[in-house]
Amino acid sequence: MQIIDPSSVLSVSDFSRRVKHVLEANFPTVVISGEISNLAMPRSGHWYFTLKDDRAQVRCAMFRQSNQRLRFVPTEGMQILVTARVSLYEARGDFQLIVDSMEDAGVGALQRAFEQLKKRLQAEGLFAPEHKQALPKFPHCLGIITSPSGAVLHDILQVLQRRFPALPVIIYPTQVQGDDAPEQILQALAQAQQHNHCDVLIIGRGGGSVEDLWAFNNEQLARAIHQCPIPIISSVGHEVDVTICDFVADVRAPTPSAAAELVSPDQQEWLAWLQAIEQQLSKAIKHQLNTLQQQLLWQQKQLKHPGRYLEEIAQRIDTLAEKMEQQFLFYLQLQQEKLLTLHARLQQHSPAQQLAQYQSRLDYLQQRLRHILSPYFEQQQQKIVSLARELDAFSPLATLGRGYSYVKNEQHELIKSATQLHSGETVIVHFAEDQALMTVKKKLP
Numbered sequence: 001m002q003i004i005d006p007s008s009v010l011s012v013s014d015f016s017r018r019v020k021h022v023l024e025a026n027f028p029t030v031v032i033s034g035e036i037s038n039l040a041m042p043r044s045g046h047w048y049f050t051l052k053d054d055r056a057q058v059r060c061a062m063f064r065q066s067n068q069r070l071r072f073v074p075t076e077g078m079q080i081l082v083t084a085r086v087s088l089y090e091a092r093g094d095f096q097l098i099v100d101s102m103e104d105a106g107v108g109a110l111q112r113a114f115e116q117l118k119k120r121l122q123a124e125g126l127f128a129p130e131h132k133q134a135l136p137k138f139p140h141c142l143g144i145i146t147s148p149s150g151a152v153l154h155d156i157l158q159v160l161q162r163r164f165p166a167l168p169v170i171i172y173p174t175q176v177q178g179d180d181a182p183e184q185i186l187q188a189l190a191q192a193q194q195h196n197h198c199d200v201l202i203i204g205r206g207g208g209s210v211e212d213l214w215a216f217n218n219e220q221l222a223r224a225i226h227q228c229p230i231p232i233i234s235s236v237g238h239e240v241d242v243t244i245c246d247f248v249a250d251v252r253a254p255t256p257s258a259a260a261e262l263v264s265p266d267q268q269e270w271l272a273w274l275q276a277i278e279q280q281l282s283k284a285i286k287h288q289l290n291t292l293q294q295q296l297l298w299q300q301k302q303l304k305h306p307g308r309y310l311e312e313i314a315q316r317i318d319t320l321a322e323k324m325e326q327q328f329l330f331y332l333q334l335q336q337e338k339l340l341t342l343h344a345r346l347q348q349h350s351p352a353q354q355l356a357q358y359q360s361r362l363d364y365l366q367q368r369l370r371h372i373l374s375p376y377f378e379q380q381q382q383k384i385v386s387l388a389r390e391l392d393a394f395s396p397l398a399t400l401g402r403g404y405s406y407v408k409n410e411q412h413e414l415i416k417s418a419t420q421l422h423s424g425e426t427v428i429v430h431f432a433e434d435q436a437l438m439t440v441k442k443k444l445p
Helices: 014-025 109-123 151-163 179-193 219-227 245-249 255-263 267-302 304-350 351-393 396-401
Strands: 030-040 047-052 058-061 081-088 094-104 142-148 169-173 202-205 234-238 404-409 426-430 435-439
Touching: 014 081, 047 255, 109 219, 109 245, 142 151, 142 179, 151 169, 151 202, 151 255, 169 179, 179 202, 179 219, 202 255, 219 245, 234 245, 234 255, 267 435
Parallel strands: 058 094, 142 169, 142 202, 202 234
Antiparallel strands: 030 047, 030 081, 047 058, 081 094, 404 426, 426 435
Protein backbone atom coordinates (compact mmCIF):
# COMPACT_ATOMS: atom_id res chain seq x y z
CA MET A 1 0.00 0.00 0.00
CA GLN A 2 1.31 3.41 -1.00
CA ILE A 3 1.91 5.83 1.83
CA ILE A 4 0.68 9.38 1.05
CA ASP A 5 2.15 12.38 2.74
CA PRO A 6 -0.78 14.37 4.19
CA SER A 7 1.00 17.65 3.41
CA SER A 8 0.90 16.83 -0.32
CA VAL A 9 -2.88 16.32 -0.41
CA LEU A 10 -4.72 19.18 -2.22
CA SER A 11 -8.28 20.27 -1.69
CA VAL A 12 -10.49 20.78 -4.72
CA SER A 13 -10.27 24.56 -4.25
CA ASP A 14 -6.48 24.49 -4.11
CA PHE A 15 -6.30 22.30 -7.20
CA SER A 16 -8.69 24.56 -9.17
CA ARG A 17 -6.76 27.64 -8.09
CA ARG A 18 -3.43 26.15 -9.24
CA VAL A 19 -4.85 25.09 -12.60
CA LYS A 20 -6.33 28.56 -13.10
CA HIS A 21 -2.97 30.14 -12.31
CA VAL A 22 -1.19 27.85 -14.78
CA LEU A 23 -3.70 28.60 -17.54
CA GLU A 24 -3.68 32.39 -17.05
CA ALA A 25 0.12 32.53 -16.68
CA ASN A 26 1.00 30.40 -19.70
CA PHE A 27 -1.64 31.38 -22.24
CA PRO A 28 -1.43 34.92 -23.61
CA THR A 29 -4.42 36.82 -25.00
CA VAL A 30 -5.90 34.83 -27.88
CA VAL A 31 -8.07 35.81 -30.88
CA ILE A 32 -10.67 33.15 -31.73
CA SER A 33 -13.48 33.00 -34.29
CA GLY A 34 -16.60 30.92 -33.98
CA GLU A 35 -20.38 30.79 -33.78
CA ILE A 36 -22.39 32.01 -30.78
CA SER A 37 -24.52 29.41 -29.01
CA ASN A 38 -26.45 29.28 -25.69
CA LEU A 39 -26.35 33.08 -25.38
CA ALA A 40 -27.54 34.38 -21.98
CA MET A 41 -27.89 38.04 -20.97
CA PRO A 42 -29.02 38.26 -17.31
CA ARG A 43 -29.96 41.52 -15.53
CA SER A 44 -26.45 41.85 -14.15
CA GLY A 45 -25.34 43.02 -17.61
CA HIS A 46 -22.79 40.24 -18.06
CA TRP A 47 -23.03 37.98 -21.12
CA TYR A 48 -22.49 34.23 -21.10
CA PHE A 49 -22.34 32.11 -24.25
CA THR A 50 -20.65 29.16 -25.96
CA LEU A 51 -18.28 29.72 -28.86
CA LYS A 52 -18.24 26.71 -31.19
CA ASP A 53 -17.33 25.33 -34.59
CA ASP A 54 -18.12 21.97 -36.18
CA ARG A 55 -15.59 20.07 -33.99
CA ALA A 56 -15.38 21.75 -30.56
CA GLN A 57 -16.85 24.35 -28.24
CA VAL A 58 -15.71 26.49 -25.30
CA ARG A 59 -17.58 28.47 -22.65
CA CYS A 60 -17.19 32.27 -22.74
CA ALA A 61 -18.00 35.15 -20.40
CA MET A 62 -18.03 38.84 -21.38
CA PHE A 63 -18.51 41.16 -18.43
CA ARG A 64 -20.56 44.34 -18.51
CA GLN A 65 -17.61 46.79 -18.56
CA SER A 66 -16.42 45.10 -21.77
CA ASN A 67 -19.71 44.52 -23.61
CA GLN A 68 -20.86 48.12 -23.08
CA ARG A 69 -18.25 49.24 -25.64
CA LEU A 70 -19.80 47.17 -28.43
CA ARG A 71 -21.64 48.90 -31.27
CA PHE A 72 -23.95 45.91 -31.79
CA VAL A 73 -25.80 43.30 -29.75
CA PRO A 74 -24.79 39.70 -30.55
CA THR A 75 -27.44 37.14 -31.40
CA GLU A 76 -27.69 33.36 -31.44
CA GLY A 77 -25.83 31.82 -34.38
CA MET A 78 -23.79 34.95 -35.21
CA GLN A 79 -20.24 34.44 -36.46
CA ILE A 80 -17.92 36.56 -34.32
CA LEU A 81 -14.26 37.27 -33.70
CA VAL A 82 -13.26 37.63 -30.02
CA THR A 83 -10.15 38.73 -28.17
CA ALA A 84 -10.08 36.76 -24.91
CA ARG A 85 -8.05 35.54 -21.94
CA VAL A 86 -7.88 31.84 -20.96
CA SER A 87 -9.21 31.14 -17.45
CA LEU A 88 -10.93 28.59 -15.23
CA TYR A 89 -14.24 29.05 -13.38
CA GLU A 90 -13.21 27.60 -9.99
CA ALA A 91 -16.72 27.06 -8.64
CA ARG A 92 -17.49 24.45 -11.33
CA GLY A 93 -14.01 23.63 -12.59
CA ASP A 94 -15.06 24.77 -16.08
CA PHE A 95 -12.49 25.85 -18.63
CA GLN A 96 -13.61 29.21 -20.13
CA LEU A 97 -12.61 32.34 -22.03
CA ILE A 98 -12.91 35.86 -20.60
CA VAL A 99 -13.84 37.98 -23.65
CA ASP A 100 -12.43 41.52 -23.72
CA SER A 101 -13.64 42.58 -27.20
CA MET A 102 -15.88 41.24 -29.92
CA GLU A 103 -16.30 41.92 -33.62
CA ASP A 104 -18.82 40.68 -36.13
CA ALA A 105 -16.97 38.27 -38.38
CA GLY A 106 -19.77 38.37 -40.93
CA VAL A 107 -20.43 41.04 -43.58
CA GLY A 108 -21.95 44.38 -42.50
CA ALA A 109 -21.07 44.53 -38.80
CA LEU A 110 -21.27 48.31 -38.72
CA GLN A 111 -24.44 48.25 -40.76
CA ARG A 112 -26.03 45.86 -38.27
CA ALA A 113 -25.06 48.11 -35.38
CA PHE A 114 -26.48 51.07 -37.31
CA GLU A 115 -29.78 49.29 -37.95
CA GLN A 116 -30.09 48.16 -34.34
CA LEU A 117 -29.53 51.67 -32.98
CA LYS A 118 -31.85 53.18 -35.59
CA LYS A 119 -34.61 50.72 -34.72
CA ARG A 120 -34.24 51.32 -30.97
CA LEU A 121 -34.23 55.13 -31.21
CA GLN A 122 -37.13 55.09 -33.64
CA ALA A 123 -39.13 52.97 -31.20
CA GLU A 124 -38.43 55.57 -28.49
CA GLY A 125 -39.85 58.32 -30.74
CA LEU A 126 -36.64 60.29 -31.35
CA PHE A 127 -37.39 60.48 -35.08
CA ALA A 128 -41.05 61.49 -34.69
CA PRO A 129 -42.11 64.54 -36.79
CA GLU A 130 -43.86 66.17 -33.83
CA HIS A 131 -40.47 66.60 -32.13
CA LYS A 132 -38.97 68.48 -35.10
CA GLN A 133 -38.42 72.21 -34.65
CA ALA A 134 -39.04 74.71 -37.45
CA LEU A 135 -36.05 76.67 -38.72
CA PRO A 136 -36.17 80.42 -38.07
CA LYS A 137 -37.27 82.44 -41.09
CA PHE A 138 -34.80 85.21 -40.28
CA PRO A 139 -31.95 83.74 -38.21
CA HIS A 140 -30.04 86.18 -36.02
CA CYS A 141 -26.92 84.01 -35.67
CA LEU A 142 -25.77 80.72 -37.18
CA GLY A 143 -23.62 78.14 -35.37
CA ILE A 144 -21.49 75.66 -37.33
CA ILE A 145 -20.22 72.47 -35.65
CA THR A 146 -17.58 70.93 -37.93
CA SER A 147 -13.86 70.59 -38.55
CA PRO A 148 -12.18 74.00 -38.99
CA SER A 149 -9.82 72.55 -41.61
CA GLY A 150 -12.33 70.72 -43.80
CA ALA A 151 -13.93 71.76 -47.05
CA VAL A 152 -17.37 71.77 -45.40
CA LEU A 153 -16.74 75.02 -43.56
CA HIS A 154 -15.42 76.66 -46.74
CA ASP A 155 -18.49 75.59 -48.73
CA ILE A 156 -20.92 76.88 -46.09
CA LEU A 157 -19.20 80.24 -45.71
CA GLN A 158 -18.99 80.65 -49.50
CA VAL A 159 -22.74 80.11 -49.86
CA LEU A 160 -23.46 82.53 -46.99
CA GLN A 161 -21.20 85.16 -48.56
CA ARG A 162 -23.13 84.89 -51.80
CA ARG A 163 -26.63 84.71 -50.36
CA PHE A 164 -26.63 86.71 -47.11
CA PRO A 165 -23.24 87.97 -45.90
CA ALA A 166 -24.84 89.97 -43.06
CA LEU A 167 -25.69 86.79 -41.12
CA PRO A 168 -23.37 86.41 -38.06
CA VAL A 169 -21.62 83.03 -37.82
CA ILE A 170 -20.04 81.28 -34.79
CA ILE A 171 -17.79 78.27 -35.51
CA TYR A 172 -17.54 75.50 -32.90
CA PRO A 173 -14.49 73.47 -34.05
CA THR A 174 -14.42 69.72 -33.48
CA GLN A 175 -13.06 66.49 -34.87
CA VAL A 176 -15.50 64.76 -37.19
CA GLN A 177 -13.73 61.40 -37.51
CA GLY A 178 -12.08 58.94 -35.12
CA ASP A 179 -12.71 57.63 -31.62
CA ASP A 180 -12.55 61.10 -29.99
CA ALA A 181 -14.93 62.71 -32.47
CA PRO A 182 -18.28 61.88 -30.74
CA GLU A 183 -17.14 63.35 -27.42
CA GLN A 184 -15.81 66.51 -29.09
CA ILE A 185 -19.03 66.97 -31.07
CA LEU A 186 -21.03 66.58 -27.85
CA GLN A 187 -18.87 69.22 -26.15
CA ALA A 188 -19.29 71.62 -29.07
CA LEU A 189 -23.08 71.14 -28.99
CA ALA A 190 -23.16 71.73 -25.22
CA GLN A 191 -21.03 74.88 -25.66
CA ALA A 192 -23.43 76.24 -28.29
CA GLN A 193 -26.38 75.69 -25.93
CA GLN A 194 -24.53 77.27 -23.00
CA HIS A 195 -23.61 80.39 -25.02
CA ASN A 196 -27.18 80.69 -26.32
CA HIS A 197 -26.09 83.09 -29.08
CA CYS A 198 -27.30 81.05 -32.07
CA ASP A 199 -30.89 80.37 -33.07
CA VAL A 200 -29.95 77.64 -35.59
CA LEU A 201 -27.07 75.14 -35.85
CA ILE A 202 -25.46 73.14 -38.68
CA ILE A 203 -23.69 69.87 -37.80
CA GLY A 204 -21.79 68.34 -40.68
CA ARG A 205 -18.77 66.97 -42.45
CA GLY A 206 -17.80 65.82 -45.95
CA GLY A 207 -18.27 62.39 -47.47
CA GLY A 208 -16.37 59.22 -46.58
CA SER A 209 -16.73 55.55 -45.78
CA VAL A 210 -19.06 54.12 -43.16
CA GLU A 211 -16.17 54.04 -40.70
CA ASP A 212 -15.35 57.70 -41.45
CA LEU A 213 -18.93 58.79 -40.75
CA TRP A 214 -19.38 56.53 -37.70
CA ALA A 215 -18.99 59.38 -35.19
CA PHE A 216 -22.41 60.65 -36.33
CA ASN A 217 -24.03 57.29 -35.48
CA ASN A 218 -23.26 57.75 -31.78
CA GLU A 219 -26.25 57.15 -29.46
CA GLN A 220 -25.30 59.87 -26.94
CA LEU A 221 -24.93 62.40 -29.74
CA ALA A 222 -28.33 61.41 -31.14
CA ARG A 223 -30.00 61.93 -27.76
CA ALA A 224 -28.22 65.28 -27.26
CA ILE A 225 -29.47 66.49 -30.67
CA HIS A 226 -33.00 65.34 -29.79
CA GLN A 227 -32.94 67.31 -26.51
CA CYS A 228 -31.28 70.44 -27.93
CA PRO A 229 -33.63 73.49 -27.79
CA ILE A 230 -31.88 75.05 -30.82
CA PRO A 231 -33.05 73.85 -34.27
CA ILE A 232 -30.36 71.68 -35.90
CA ILE A 233 -29.63 70.95 -39.56
CA SER A 234 -27.69 67.71 -40.18
CA SER A 235 -25.42 67.69 -43.23
CA VAL A 236 -23.18 64.65 -43.01
CA GLY A 237 -21.49 63.17 -46.08
CA HIS A 238 -22.92 63.18 -49.58
CA GLU A 239 -26.57 62.91 -50.51
CA VAL A 240 -26.46 59.07 -50.51
CA ASP A 241 -24.86 58.92 -47.04
CA VAL A 242 -27.30 58.50 -44.13
CA THR A 243 -26.46 58.67 -40.41
CA ILE A 244 -28.41 58.55 -37.17
CA CYS A 245 -27.90 62.32 -36.83
CA ASP A 246 -29.83 62.81 -40.08
CA PHE A 247 -32.86 61.04 -38.61
CA VAL A 248 -32.88 62.78 -35.23
CA ALA A 249 -32.02 66.31 -36.46
CA ASP A 250 -34.80 68.80 -37.13
CA VAL A 251 -33.83 69.09 -40.82
CA ARG A 252 -31.54 66.97 -43.02
CA ALA A 253 -29.63 68.67 -45.84
CA PRO A 254 -28.13 66.55 -48.63
CA THR A 255 -24.91 68.63 -48.67
CA PRO A 256 -23.30 71.35 -46.53
CA SER A 257 -23.98 73.89 -49.29
CA ALA A 258 -27.65 72.94 -49.25
CA ALA A 259 -27.69 73.40 -45.47
CA ALA A 260 -26.30 76.92 -45.88
CA GLU A 261 -29.00 77.70 -48.46
CA LEU A 262 -31.72 76.37 -46.13
CA VAL A 263 -30.65 78.60 -43.26
CA SER A 264 -29.84 81.81 -45.17
CA PRO A 265 -32.27 84.07 -47.02
CA ASP A 266 -31.37 85.12 -50.59
CA GLN A 267 -30.24 88.74 -50.41
CA GLN A 268 -31.16 89.37 -54.09
CA GLU A 269 -34.72 88.26 -53.47
CA TRP A 270 -34.88 90.33 -50.31
CA LEU A 271 -33.45 93.39 -52.03
CA ALA A 272 -36.05 93.08 -54.78
CA TRP A 273 -38.76 92.62 -52.18
CA LEU A 274 -37.53 95.63 -50.19
CA GLN A 275 -37.45 97.78 -53.34
CA ALA A 276 -41.05 96.81 -54.10
CA ILE A 277 -42.02 97.60 -50.52
CA GLU A 278 -40.20 100.94 -50.78
CA GLN A 279 -42.16 101.87 -53.91
CA GLN A 280 -45.46 100.86 -52.32
CA LEU A 281 -44.60 102.82 -49.17
CA SER A 282 -43.65 105.89 -51.21
CA LYS A 283 -46.97 105.80 -53.09
CA ALA A 284 -48.87 105.31 -49.83
CA ILE A 285 -47.08 108.27 -48.19
CA LYS A 286 -47.80 110.55 -51.18
CA HIS A 287 -51.46 109.52 -51.18
CA GLN A 288 -51.70 110.11 -47.44
CA LEU A 289 -50.06 113.53 -47.76
CA ASN A 290 -52.53 114.54 -50.49
CA THR A 291 -55.45 113.39 -48.33
CA LEU A 292 -54.18 115.30 -45.30
CA GLN A 293 -53.61 118.42 -47.39
CA GLN A 294 -57.21 118.36 -48.61
CA GLN A 295 -58.43 117.87 -45.04
CA LEU A 296 -56.30 120.81 -43.93
CA LEU A 297 -57.81 123.09 -46.57
CA TRP A 298 -61.31 122.05 -45.53
CA GLN A 299 -60.49 122.68 -41.87
CA GLN A 300 -59.11 126.13 -42.73
CA LYS A 301 -62.40 127.02 -44.40
CA GLN A 302 -64.34 125.80 -41.37
CA LEU A 303 -62.13 127.72 -38.94
CA LYS A 304 -63.77 130.78 -37.29
CA HIS A 305 -62.09 134.03 -36.23
CA PRO A 306 -60.99 133.79 -32.57
CA GLY A 307 -62.84 136.99 -31.67
CA ARG A 308 -66.18 135.71 -32.93
CA TYR A 309 -65.58 132.40 -31.25
CA LEU A 310 -64.88 134.15 -27.91
CA GLU A 311 -68.05 136.27 -28.25
CA GLU A 312 -70.14 133.15 -28.72
CA ILE A 313 -68.48 131.54 -25.69
CA ALA A 314 -69.12 134.65 -23.53
CA GLN A 315 -72.80 134.74 -24.56
CA ARG A 316 -73.19 131.08 -23.77
CA ILE A 317 -71.55 131.58 -20.36
CA ASP A 318 -74.05 134.35 -19.51
CA THR A 319 -76.98 132.14 -20.52
CA LEU A 320 -75.72 129.25 -18.44
CA ALA A 321 -75.05 131.51 -15.43
CA GLU A 322 -78.60 132.88 -15.50
CA LYS A 323 -80.06 129.42 -15.84
CA MET A 324 -77.89 128.14 -12.99
CA GLU A 325 -79.03 130.99 -10.70
CA GLN A 326 -82.70 130.19 -11.36
CA GLN A 327 -82.14 126.53 -10.71
CA PHE A 328 -80.30 127.30 -7.47
CA LEU A 329 -83.10 129.55 -6.15
CA PHE A 330 -85.70 126.94 -6.98
CA TYR A 331 -83.68 124.26 -5.26
CA LEU A 332 -83.16 126.45 -2.17
CA GLN A 333 -86.90 127.15 -1.88
CA LEU A 334 -87.67 123.46 -2.21
CA GLN A 335 -85.24 122.57 0.57
CA GLN A 336 -86.70 125.24 2.89
CA GLU A 337 -90.20 123.80 2.46
CA LYS A 338 -88.84 120.36 3.16
CA LEU A 339 -87.14 121.60 6.32
CA LEU A 340 -90.36 123.14 7.67
CA THR A 341 -92.26 119.90 7.07
CA LEU A 342 -89.64 117.86 8.87
CA HIS A 343 -89.61 120.31 11.83
CA ALA A 344 -93.36 119.95 12.26
CA ARG A 345 -93.13 116.17 12.17
CA LEU A 346 -90.33 116.28 14.69
CA GLN A 347 -92.44 118.29 17.13
CA GLN A 348 -95.25 115.74 16.86
CA HIS A 349 -92.85 112.87 17.66
CA SER A 350 -90.67 114.65 20.24
CA PRO A 351 -88.81 112.15 22.48
CA ALA A 352 -89.13 114.52 25.50
CA GLN A 353 -92.87 113.73 25.82
CA GLN A 354 -92.27 110.00 25.59
CA LEU A 355 -89.49 110.25 28.20
CA ALA A 356 -91.81 112.08 30.61
CA GLN A 357 -94.45 109.34 30.20
CA TYR A 358 -91.90 106.60 30.77
CA GLN A 359 -90.52 108.39 33.88
CA SER A 360 -94.02 108.73 35.39
CA ARG A 361 -94.73 105.02 34.80
CA LEU A 362 -91.36 104.12 36.29
CA ASP A 363 -92.07 106.05 39.50
CA TYR A 364 -95.43 104.32 39.82
CA LEU A 365 -93.92 100.87 39.37
CA GLN A 366 -91.17 101.59 41.93
CA GLN A 367 -93.79 102.56 44.57
CA ARG A 368 -95.75 99.38 43.92
CA LEU A 369 -92.60 97.28 44.12
CA ARG A 370 -91.62 98.75 47.49
CA HIS A 371 -95.18 98.23 48.77
CA ILE A 372 -95.20 94.59 47.74
CA LEU A 373 -91.63 93.63 48.78
CA SER A 374 -91.50 95.29 52.23
CA PRO A 375 -93.81 92.78 54.03
CA TYR A 376 -92.15 89.89 52.18
CA PHE A 377 -88.68 90.94 53.38
CA GLU A 378 -89.88 91.25 57.03
CA GLN A 379 -91.45 87.78 56.89
CA GLN A 380 -88.26 86.23 55.49
CA GLN A 381 -86.14 88.02 58.13
CA GLN A 382 -88.19 86.52 60.96
CA LYS A 383 -87.93 83.10 59.35
CA ILE A 384 -84.13 83.38 59.18
CA VAL A 385 -83.90 84.33 62.89
CA SER A 386 -86.05 81.30 63.85
CA LEU A 387 -83.95 78.93 61.77
CA ALA A 388 -80.72 80.33 63.24
CA ARG A 389 -81.99 79.61 66.73
CA GLU A 390 -82.88 76.06 65.82
CA LEU A 391 -79.51 75.55 64.12
CA ASP A 392 -77.64 76.90 67.13
CA ALA A 393 -79.37 74.37 69.39
CA PHE A 394 -77.88 71.54 67.34
CA SER A 395 -74.49 73.14 66.76
CA PRO A 396 -71.41 71.24 68.15
CA LEU A 397 -69.94 74.64 69.01
CA ALA A 398 -72.80 75.19 71.43
CA THR A 399 -72.02 71.84 73.04
CA LEU A 400 -68.37 72.80 73.37
CA GLY A 401 -69.44 76.07 74.91
CA ARG A 402 -71.04 74.18 77.76
CA GLY A 403 -67.61 72.69 78.76
CA TYR A 404 -67.40 69.73 76.45
CA SER A 405 -64.48 68.90 74.07
CA TYR A 406 -63.51 66.29 71.41
CA VAL A 407 -60.20 64.55 70.61
CA LYS A 408 -58.41 63.82 67.30
CA ASN A 409 -55.14 62.03 66.61
CA GLU A 410 -52.28 63.51 64.55
CA GLN A 411 -53.98 62.19 61.39
CA HIS A 412 -57.02 64.32 62.36
CA GLU A 413 -59.16 61.23 62.88
CA LEU A 414 -61.88 61.55 65.56
CA ILE A 415 -61.18 59.47 68.71
CA LYS A 416 -64.40 57.85 69.96
CA SER A 417 -62.87 55.33 72.46
CA ALA A 418 -59.71 54.93 74.54
CA THR A 419 -59.06 51.72 72.70
CA GLN A 420 -57.96 53.87 69.74
CA LEU A 421 -55.15 55.45 71.84
CA HIS A 422 -51.63 54.26 72.62
CA SER A 423 -49.29 55.28 75.45
CA GLY A 424 -46.99 58.13 74.41
CA GLU A 425 -49.21 59.13 71.49
CA THR A 426 -49.86 62.86 70.89
CA VAL A 427 -53.51 63.90 70.47
CA ILE A 428 -55.29 67.18 69.72
CA VAL A 429 -58.00 68.30 72.15
CA HIS A 430 -60.55 70.76 70.64
CA PHE A 431 -62.38 73.24 72.94
CA ALA A 432 -65.02 75.81 72.05
CA GLU A 433 -62.58 78.58 71.05
CA ASP A 434 -59.11 76.90 70.93
CA GLN A 435 -57.25 73.58 71.01
CA ALA A 436 -54.28 71.90 72.76
CA LEU A 437 -51.72 69.13 72.12
CA MET A 438 -51.61 66.41 74.86
CA THR A 439 -49.67 63.18 75.36
CA VAL A 440 -51.37 59.93 76.47
CA LYS A 441 -49.67 58.43 79.51
CA LYS A 442 -51.86 55.37 79.89
CA LYS A 443 -55.34 54.07 79.32
CA LEU A 444 -57.76 53.72 82.34
CA PRO A 445 -60.46 51.08 82.54
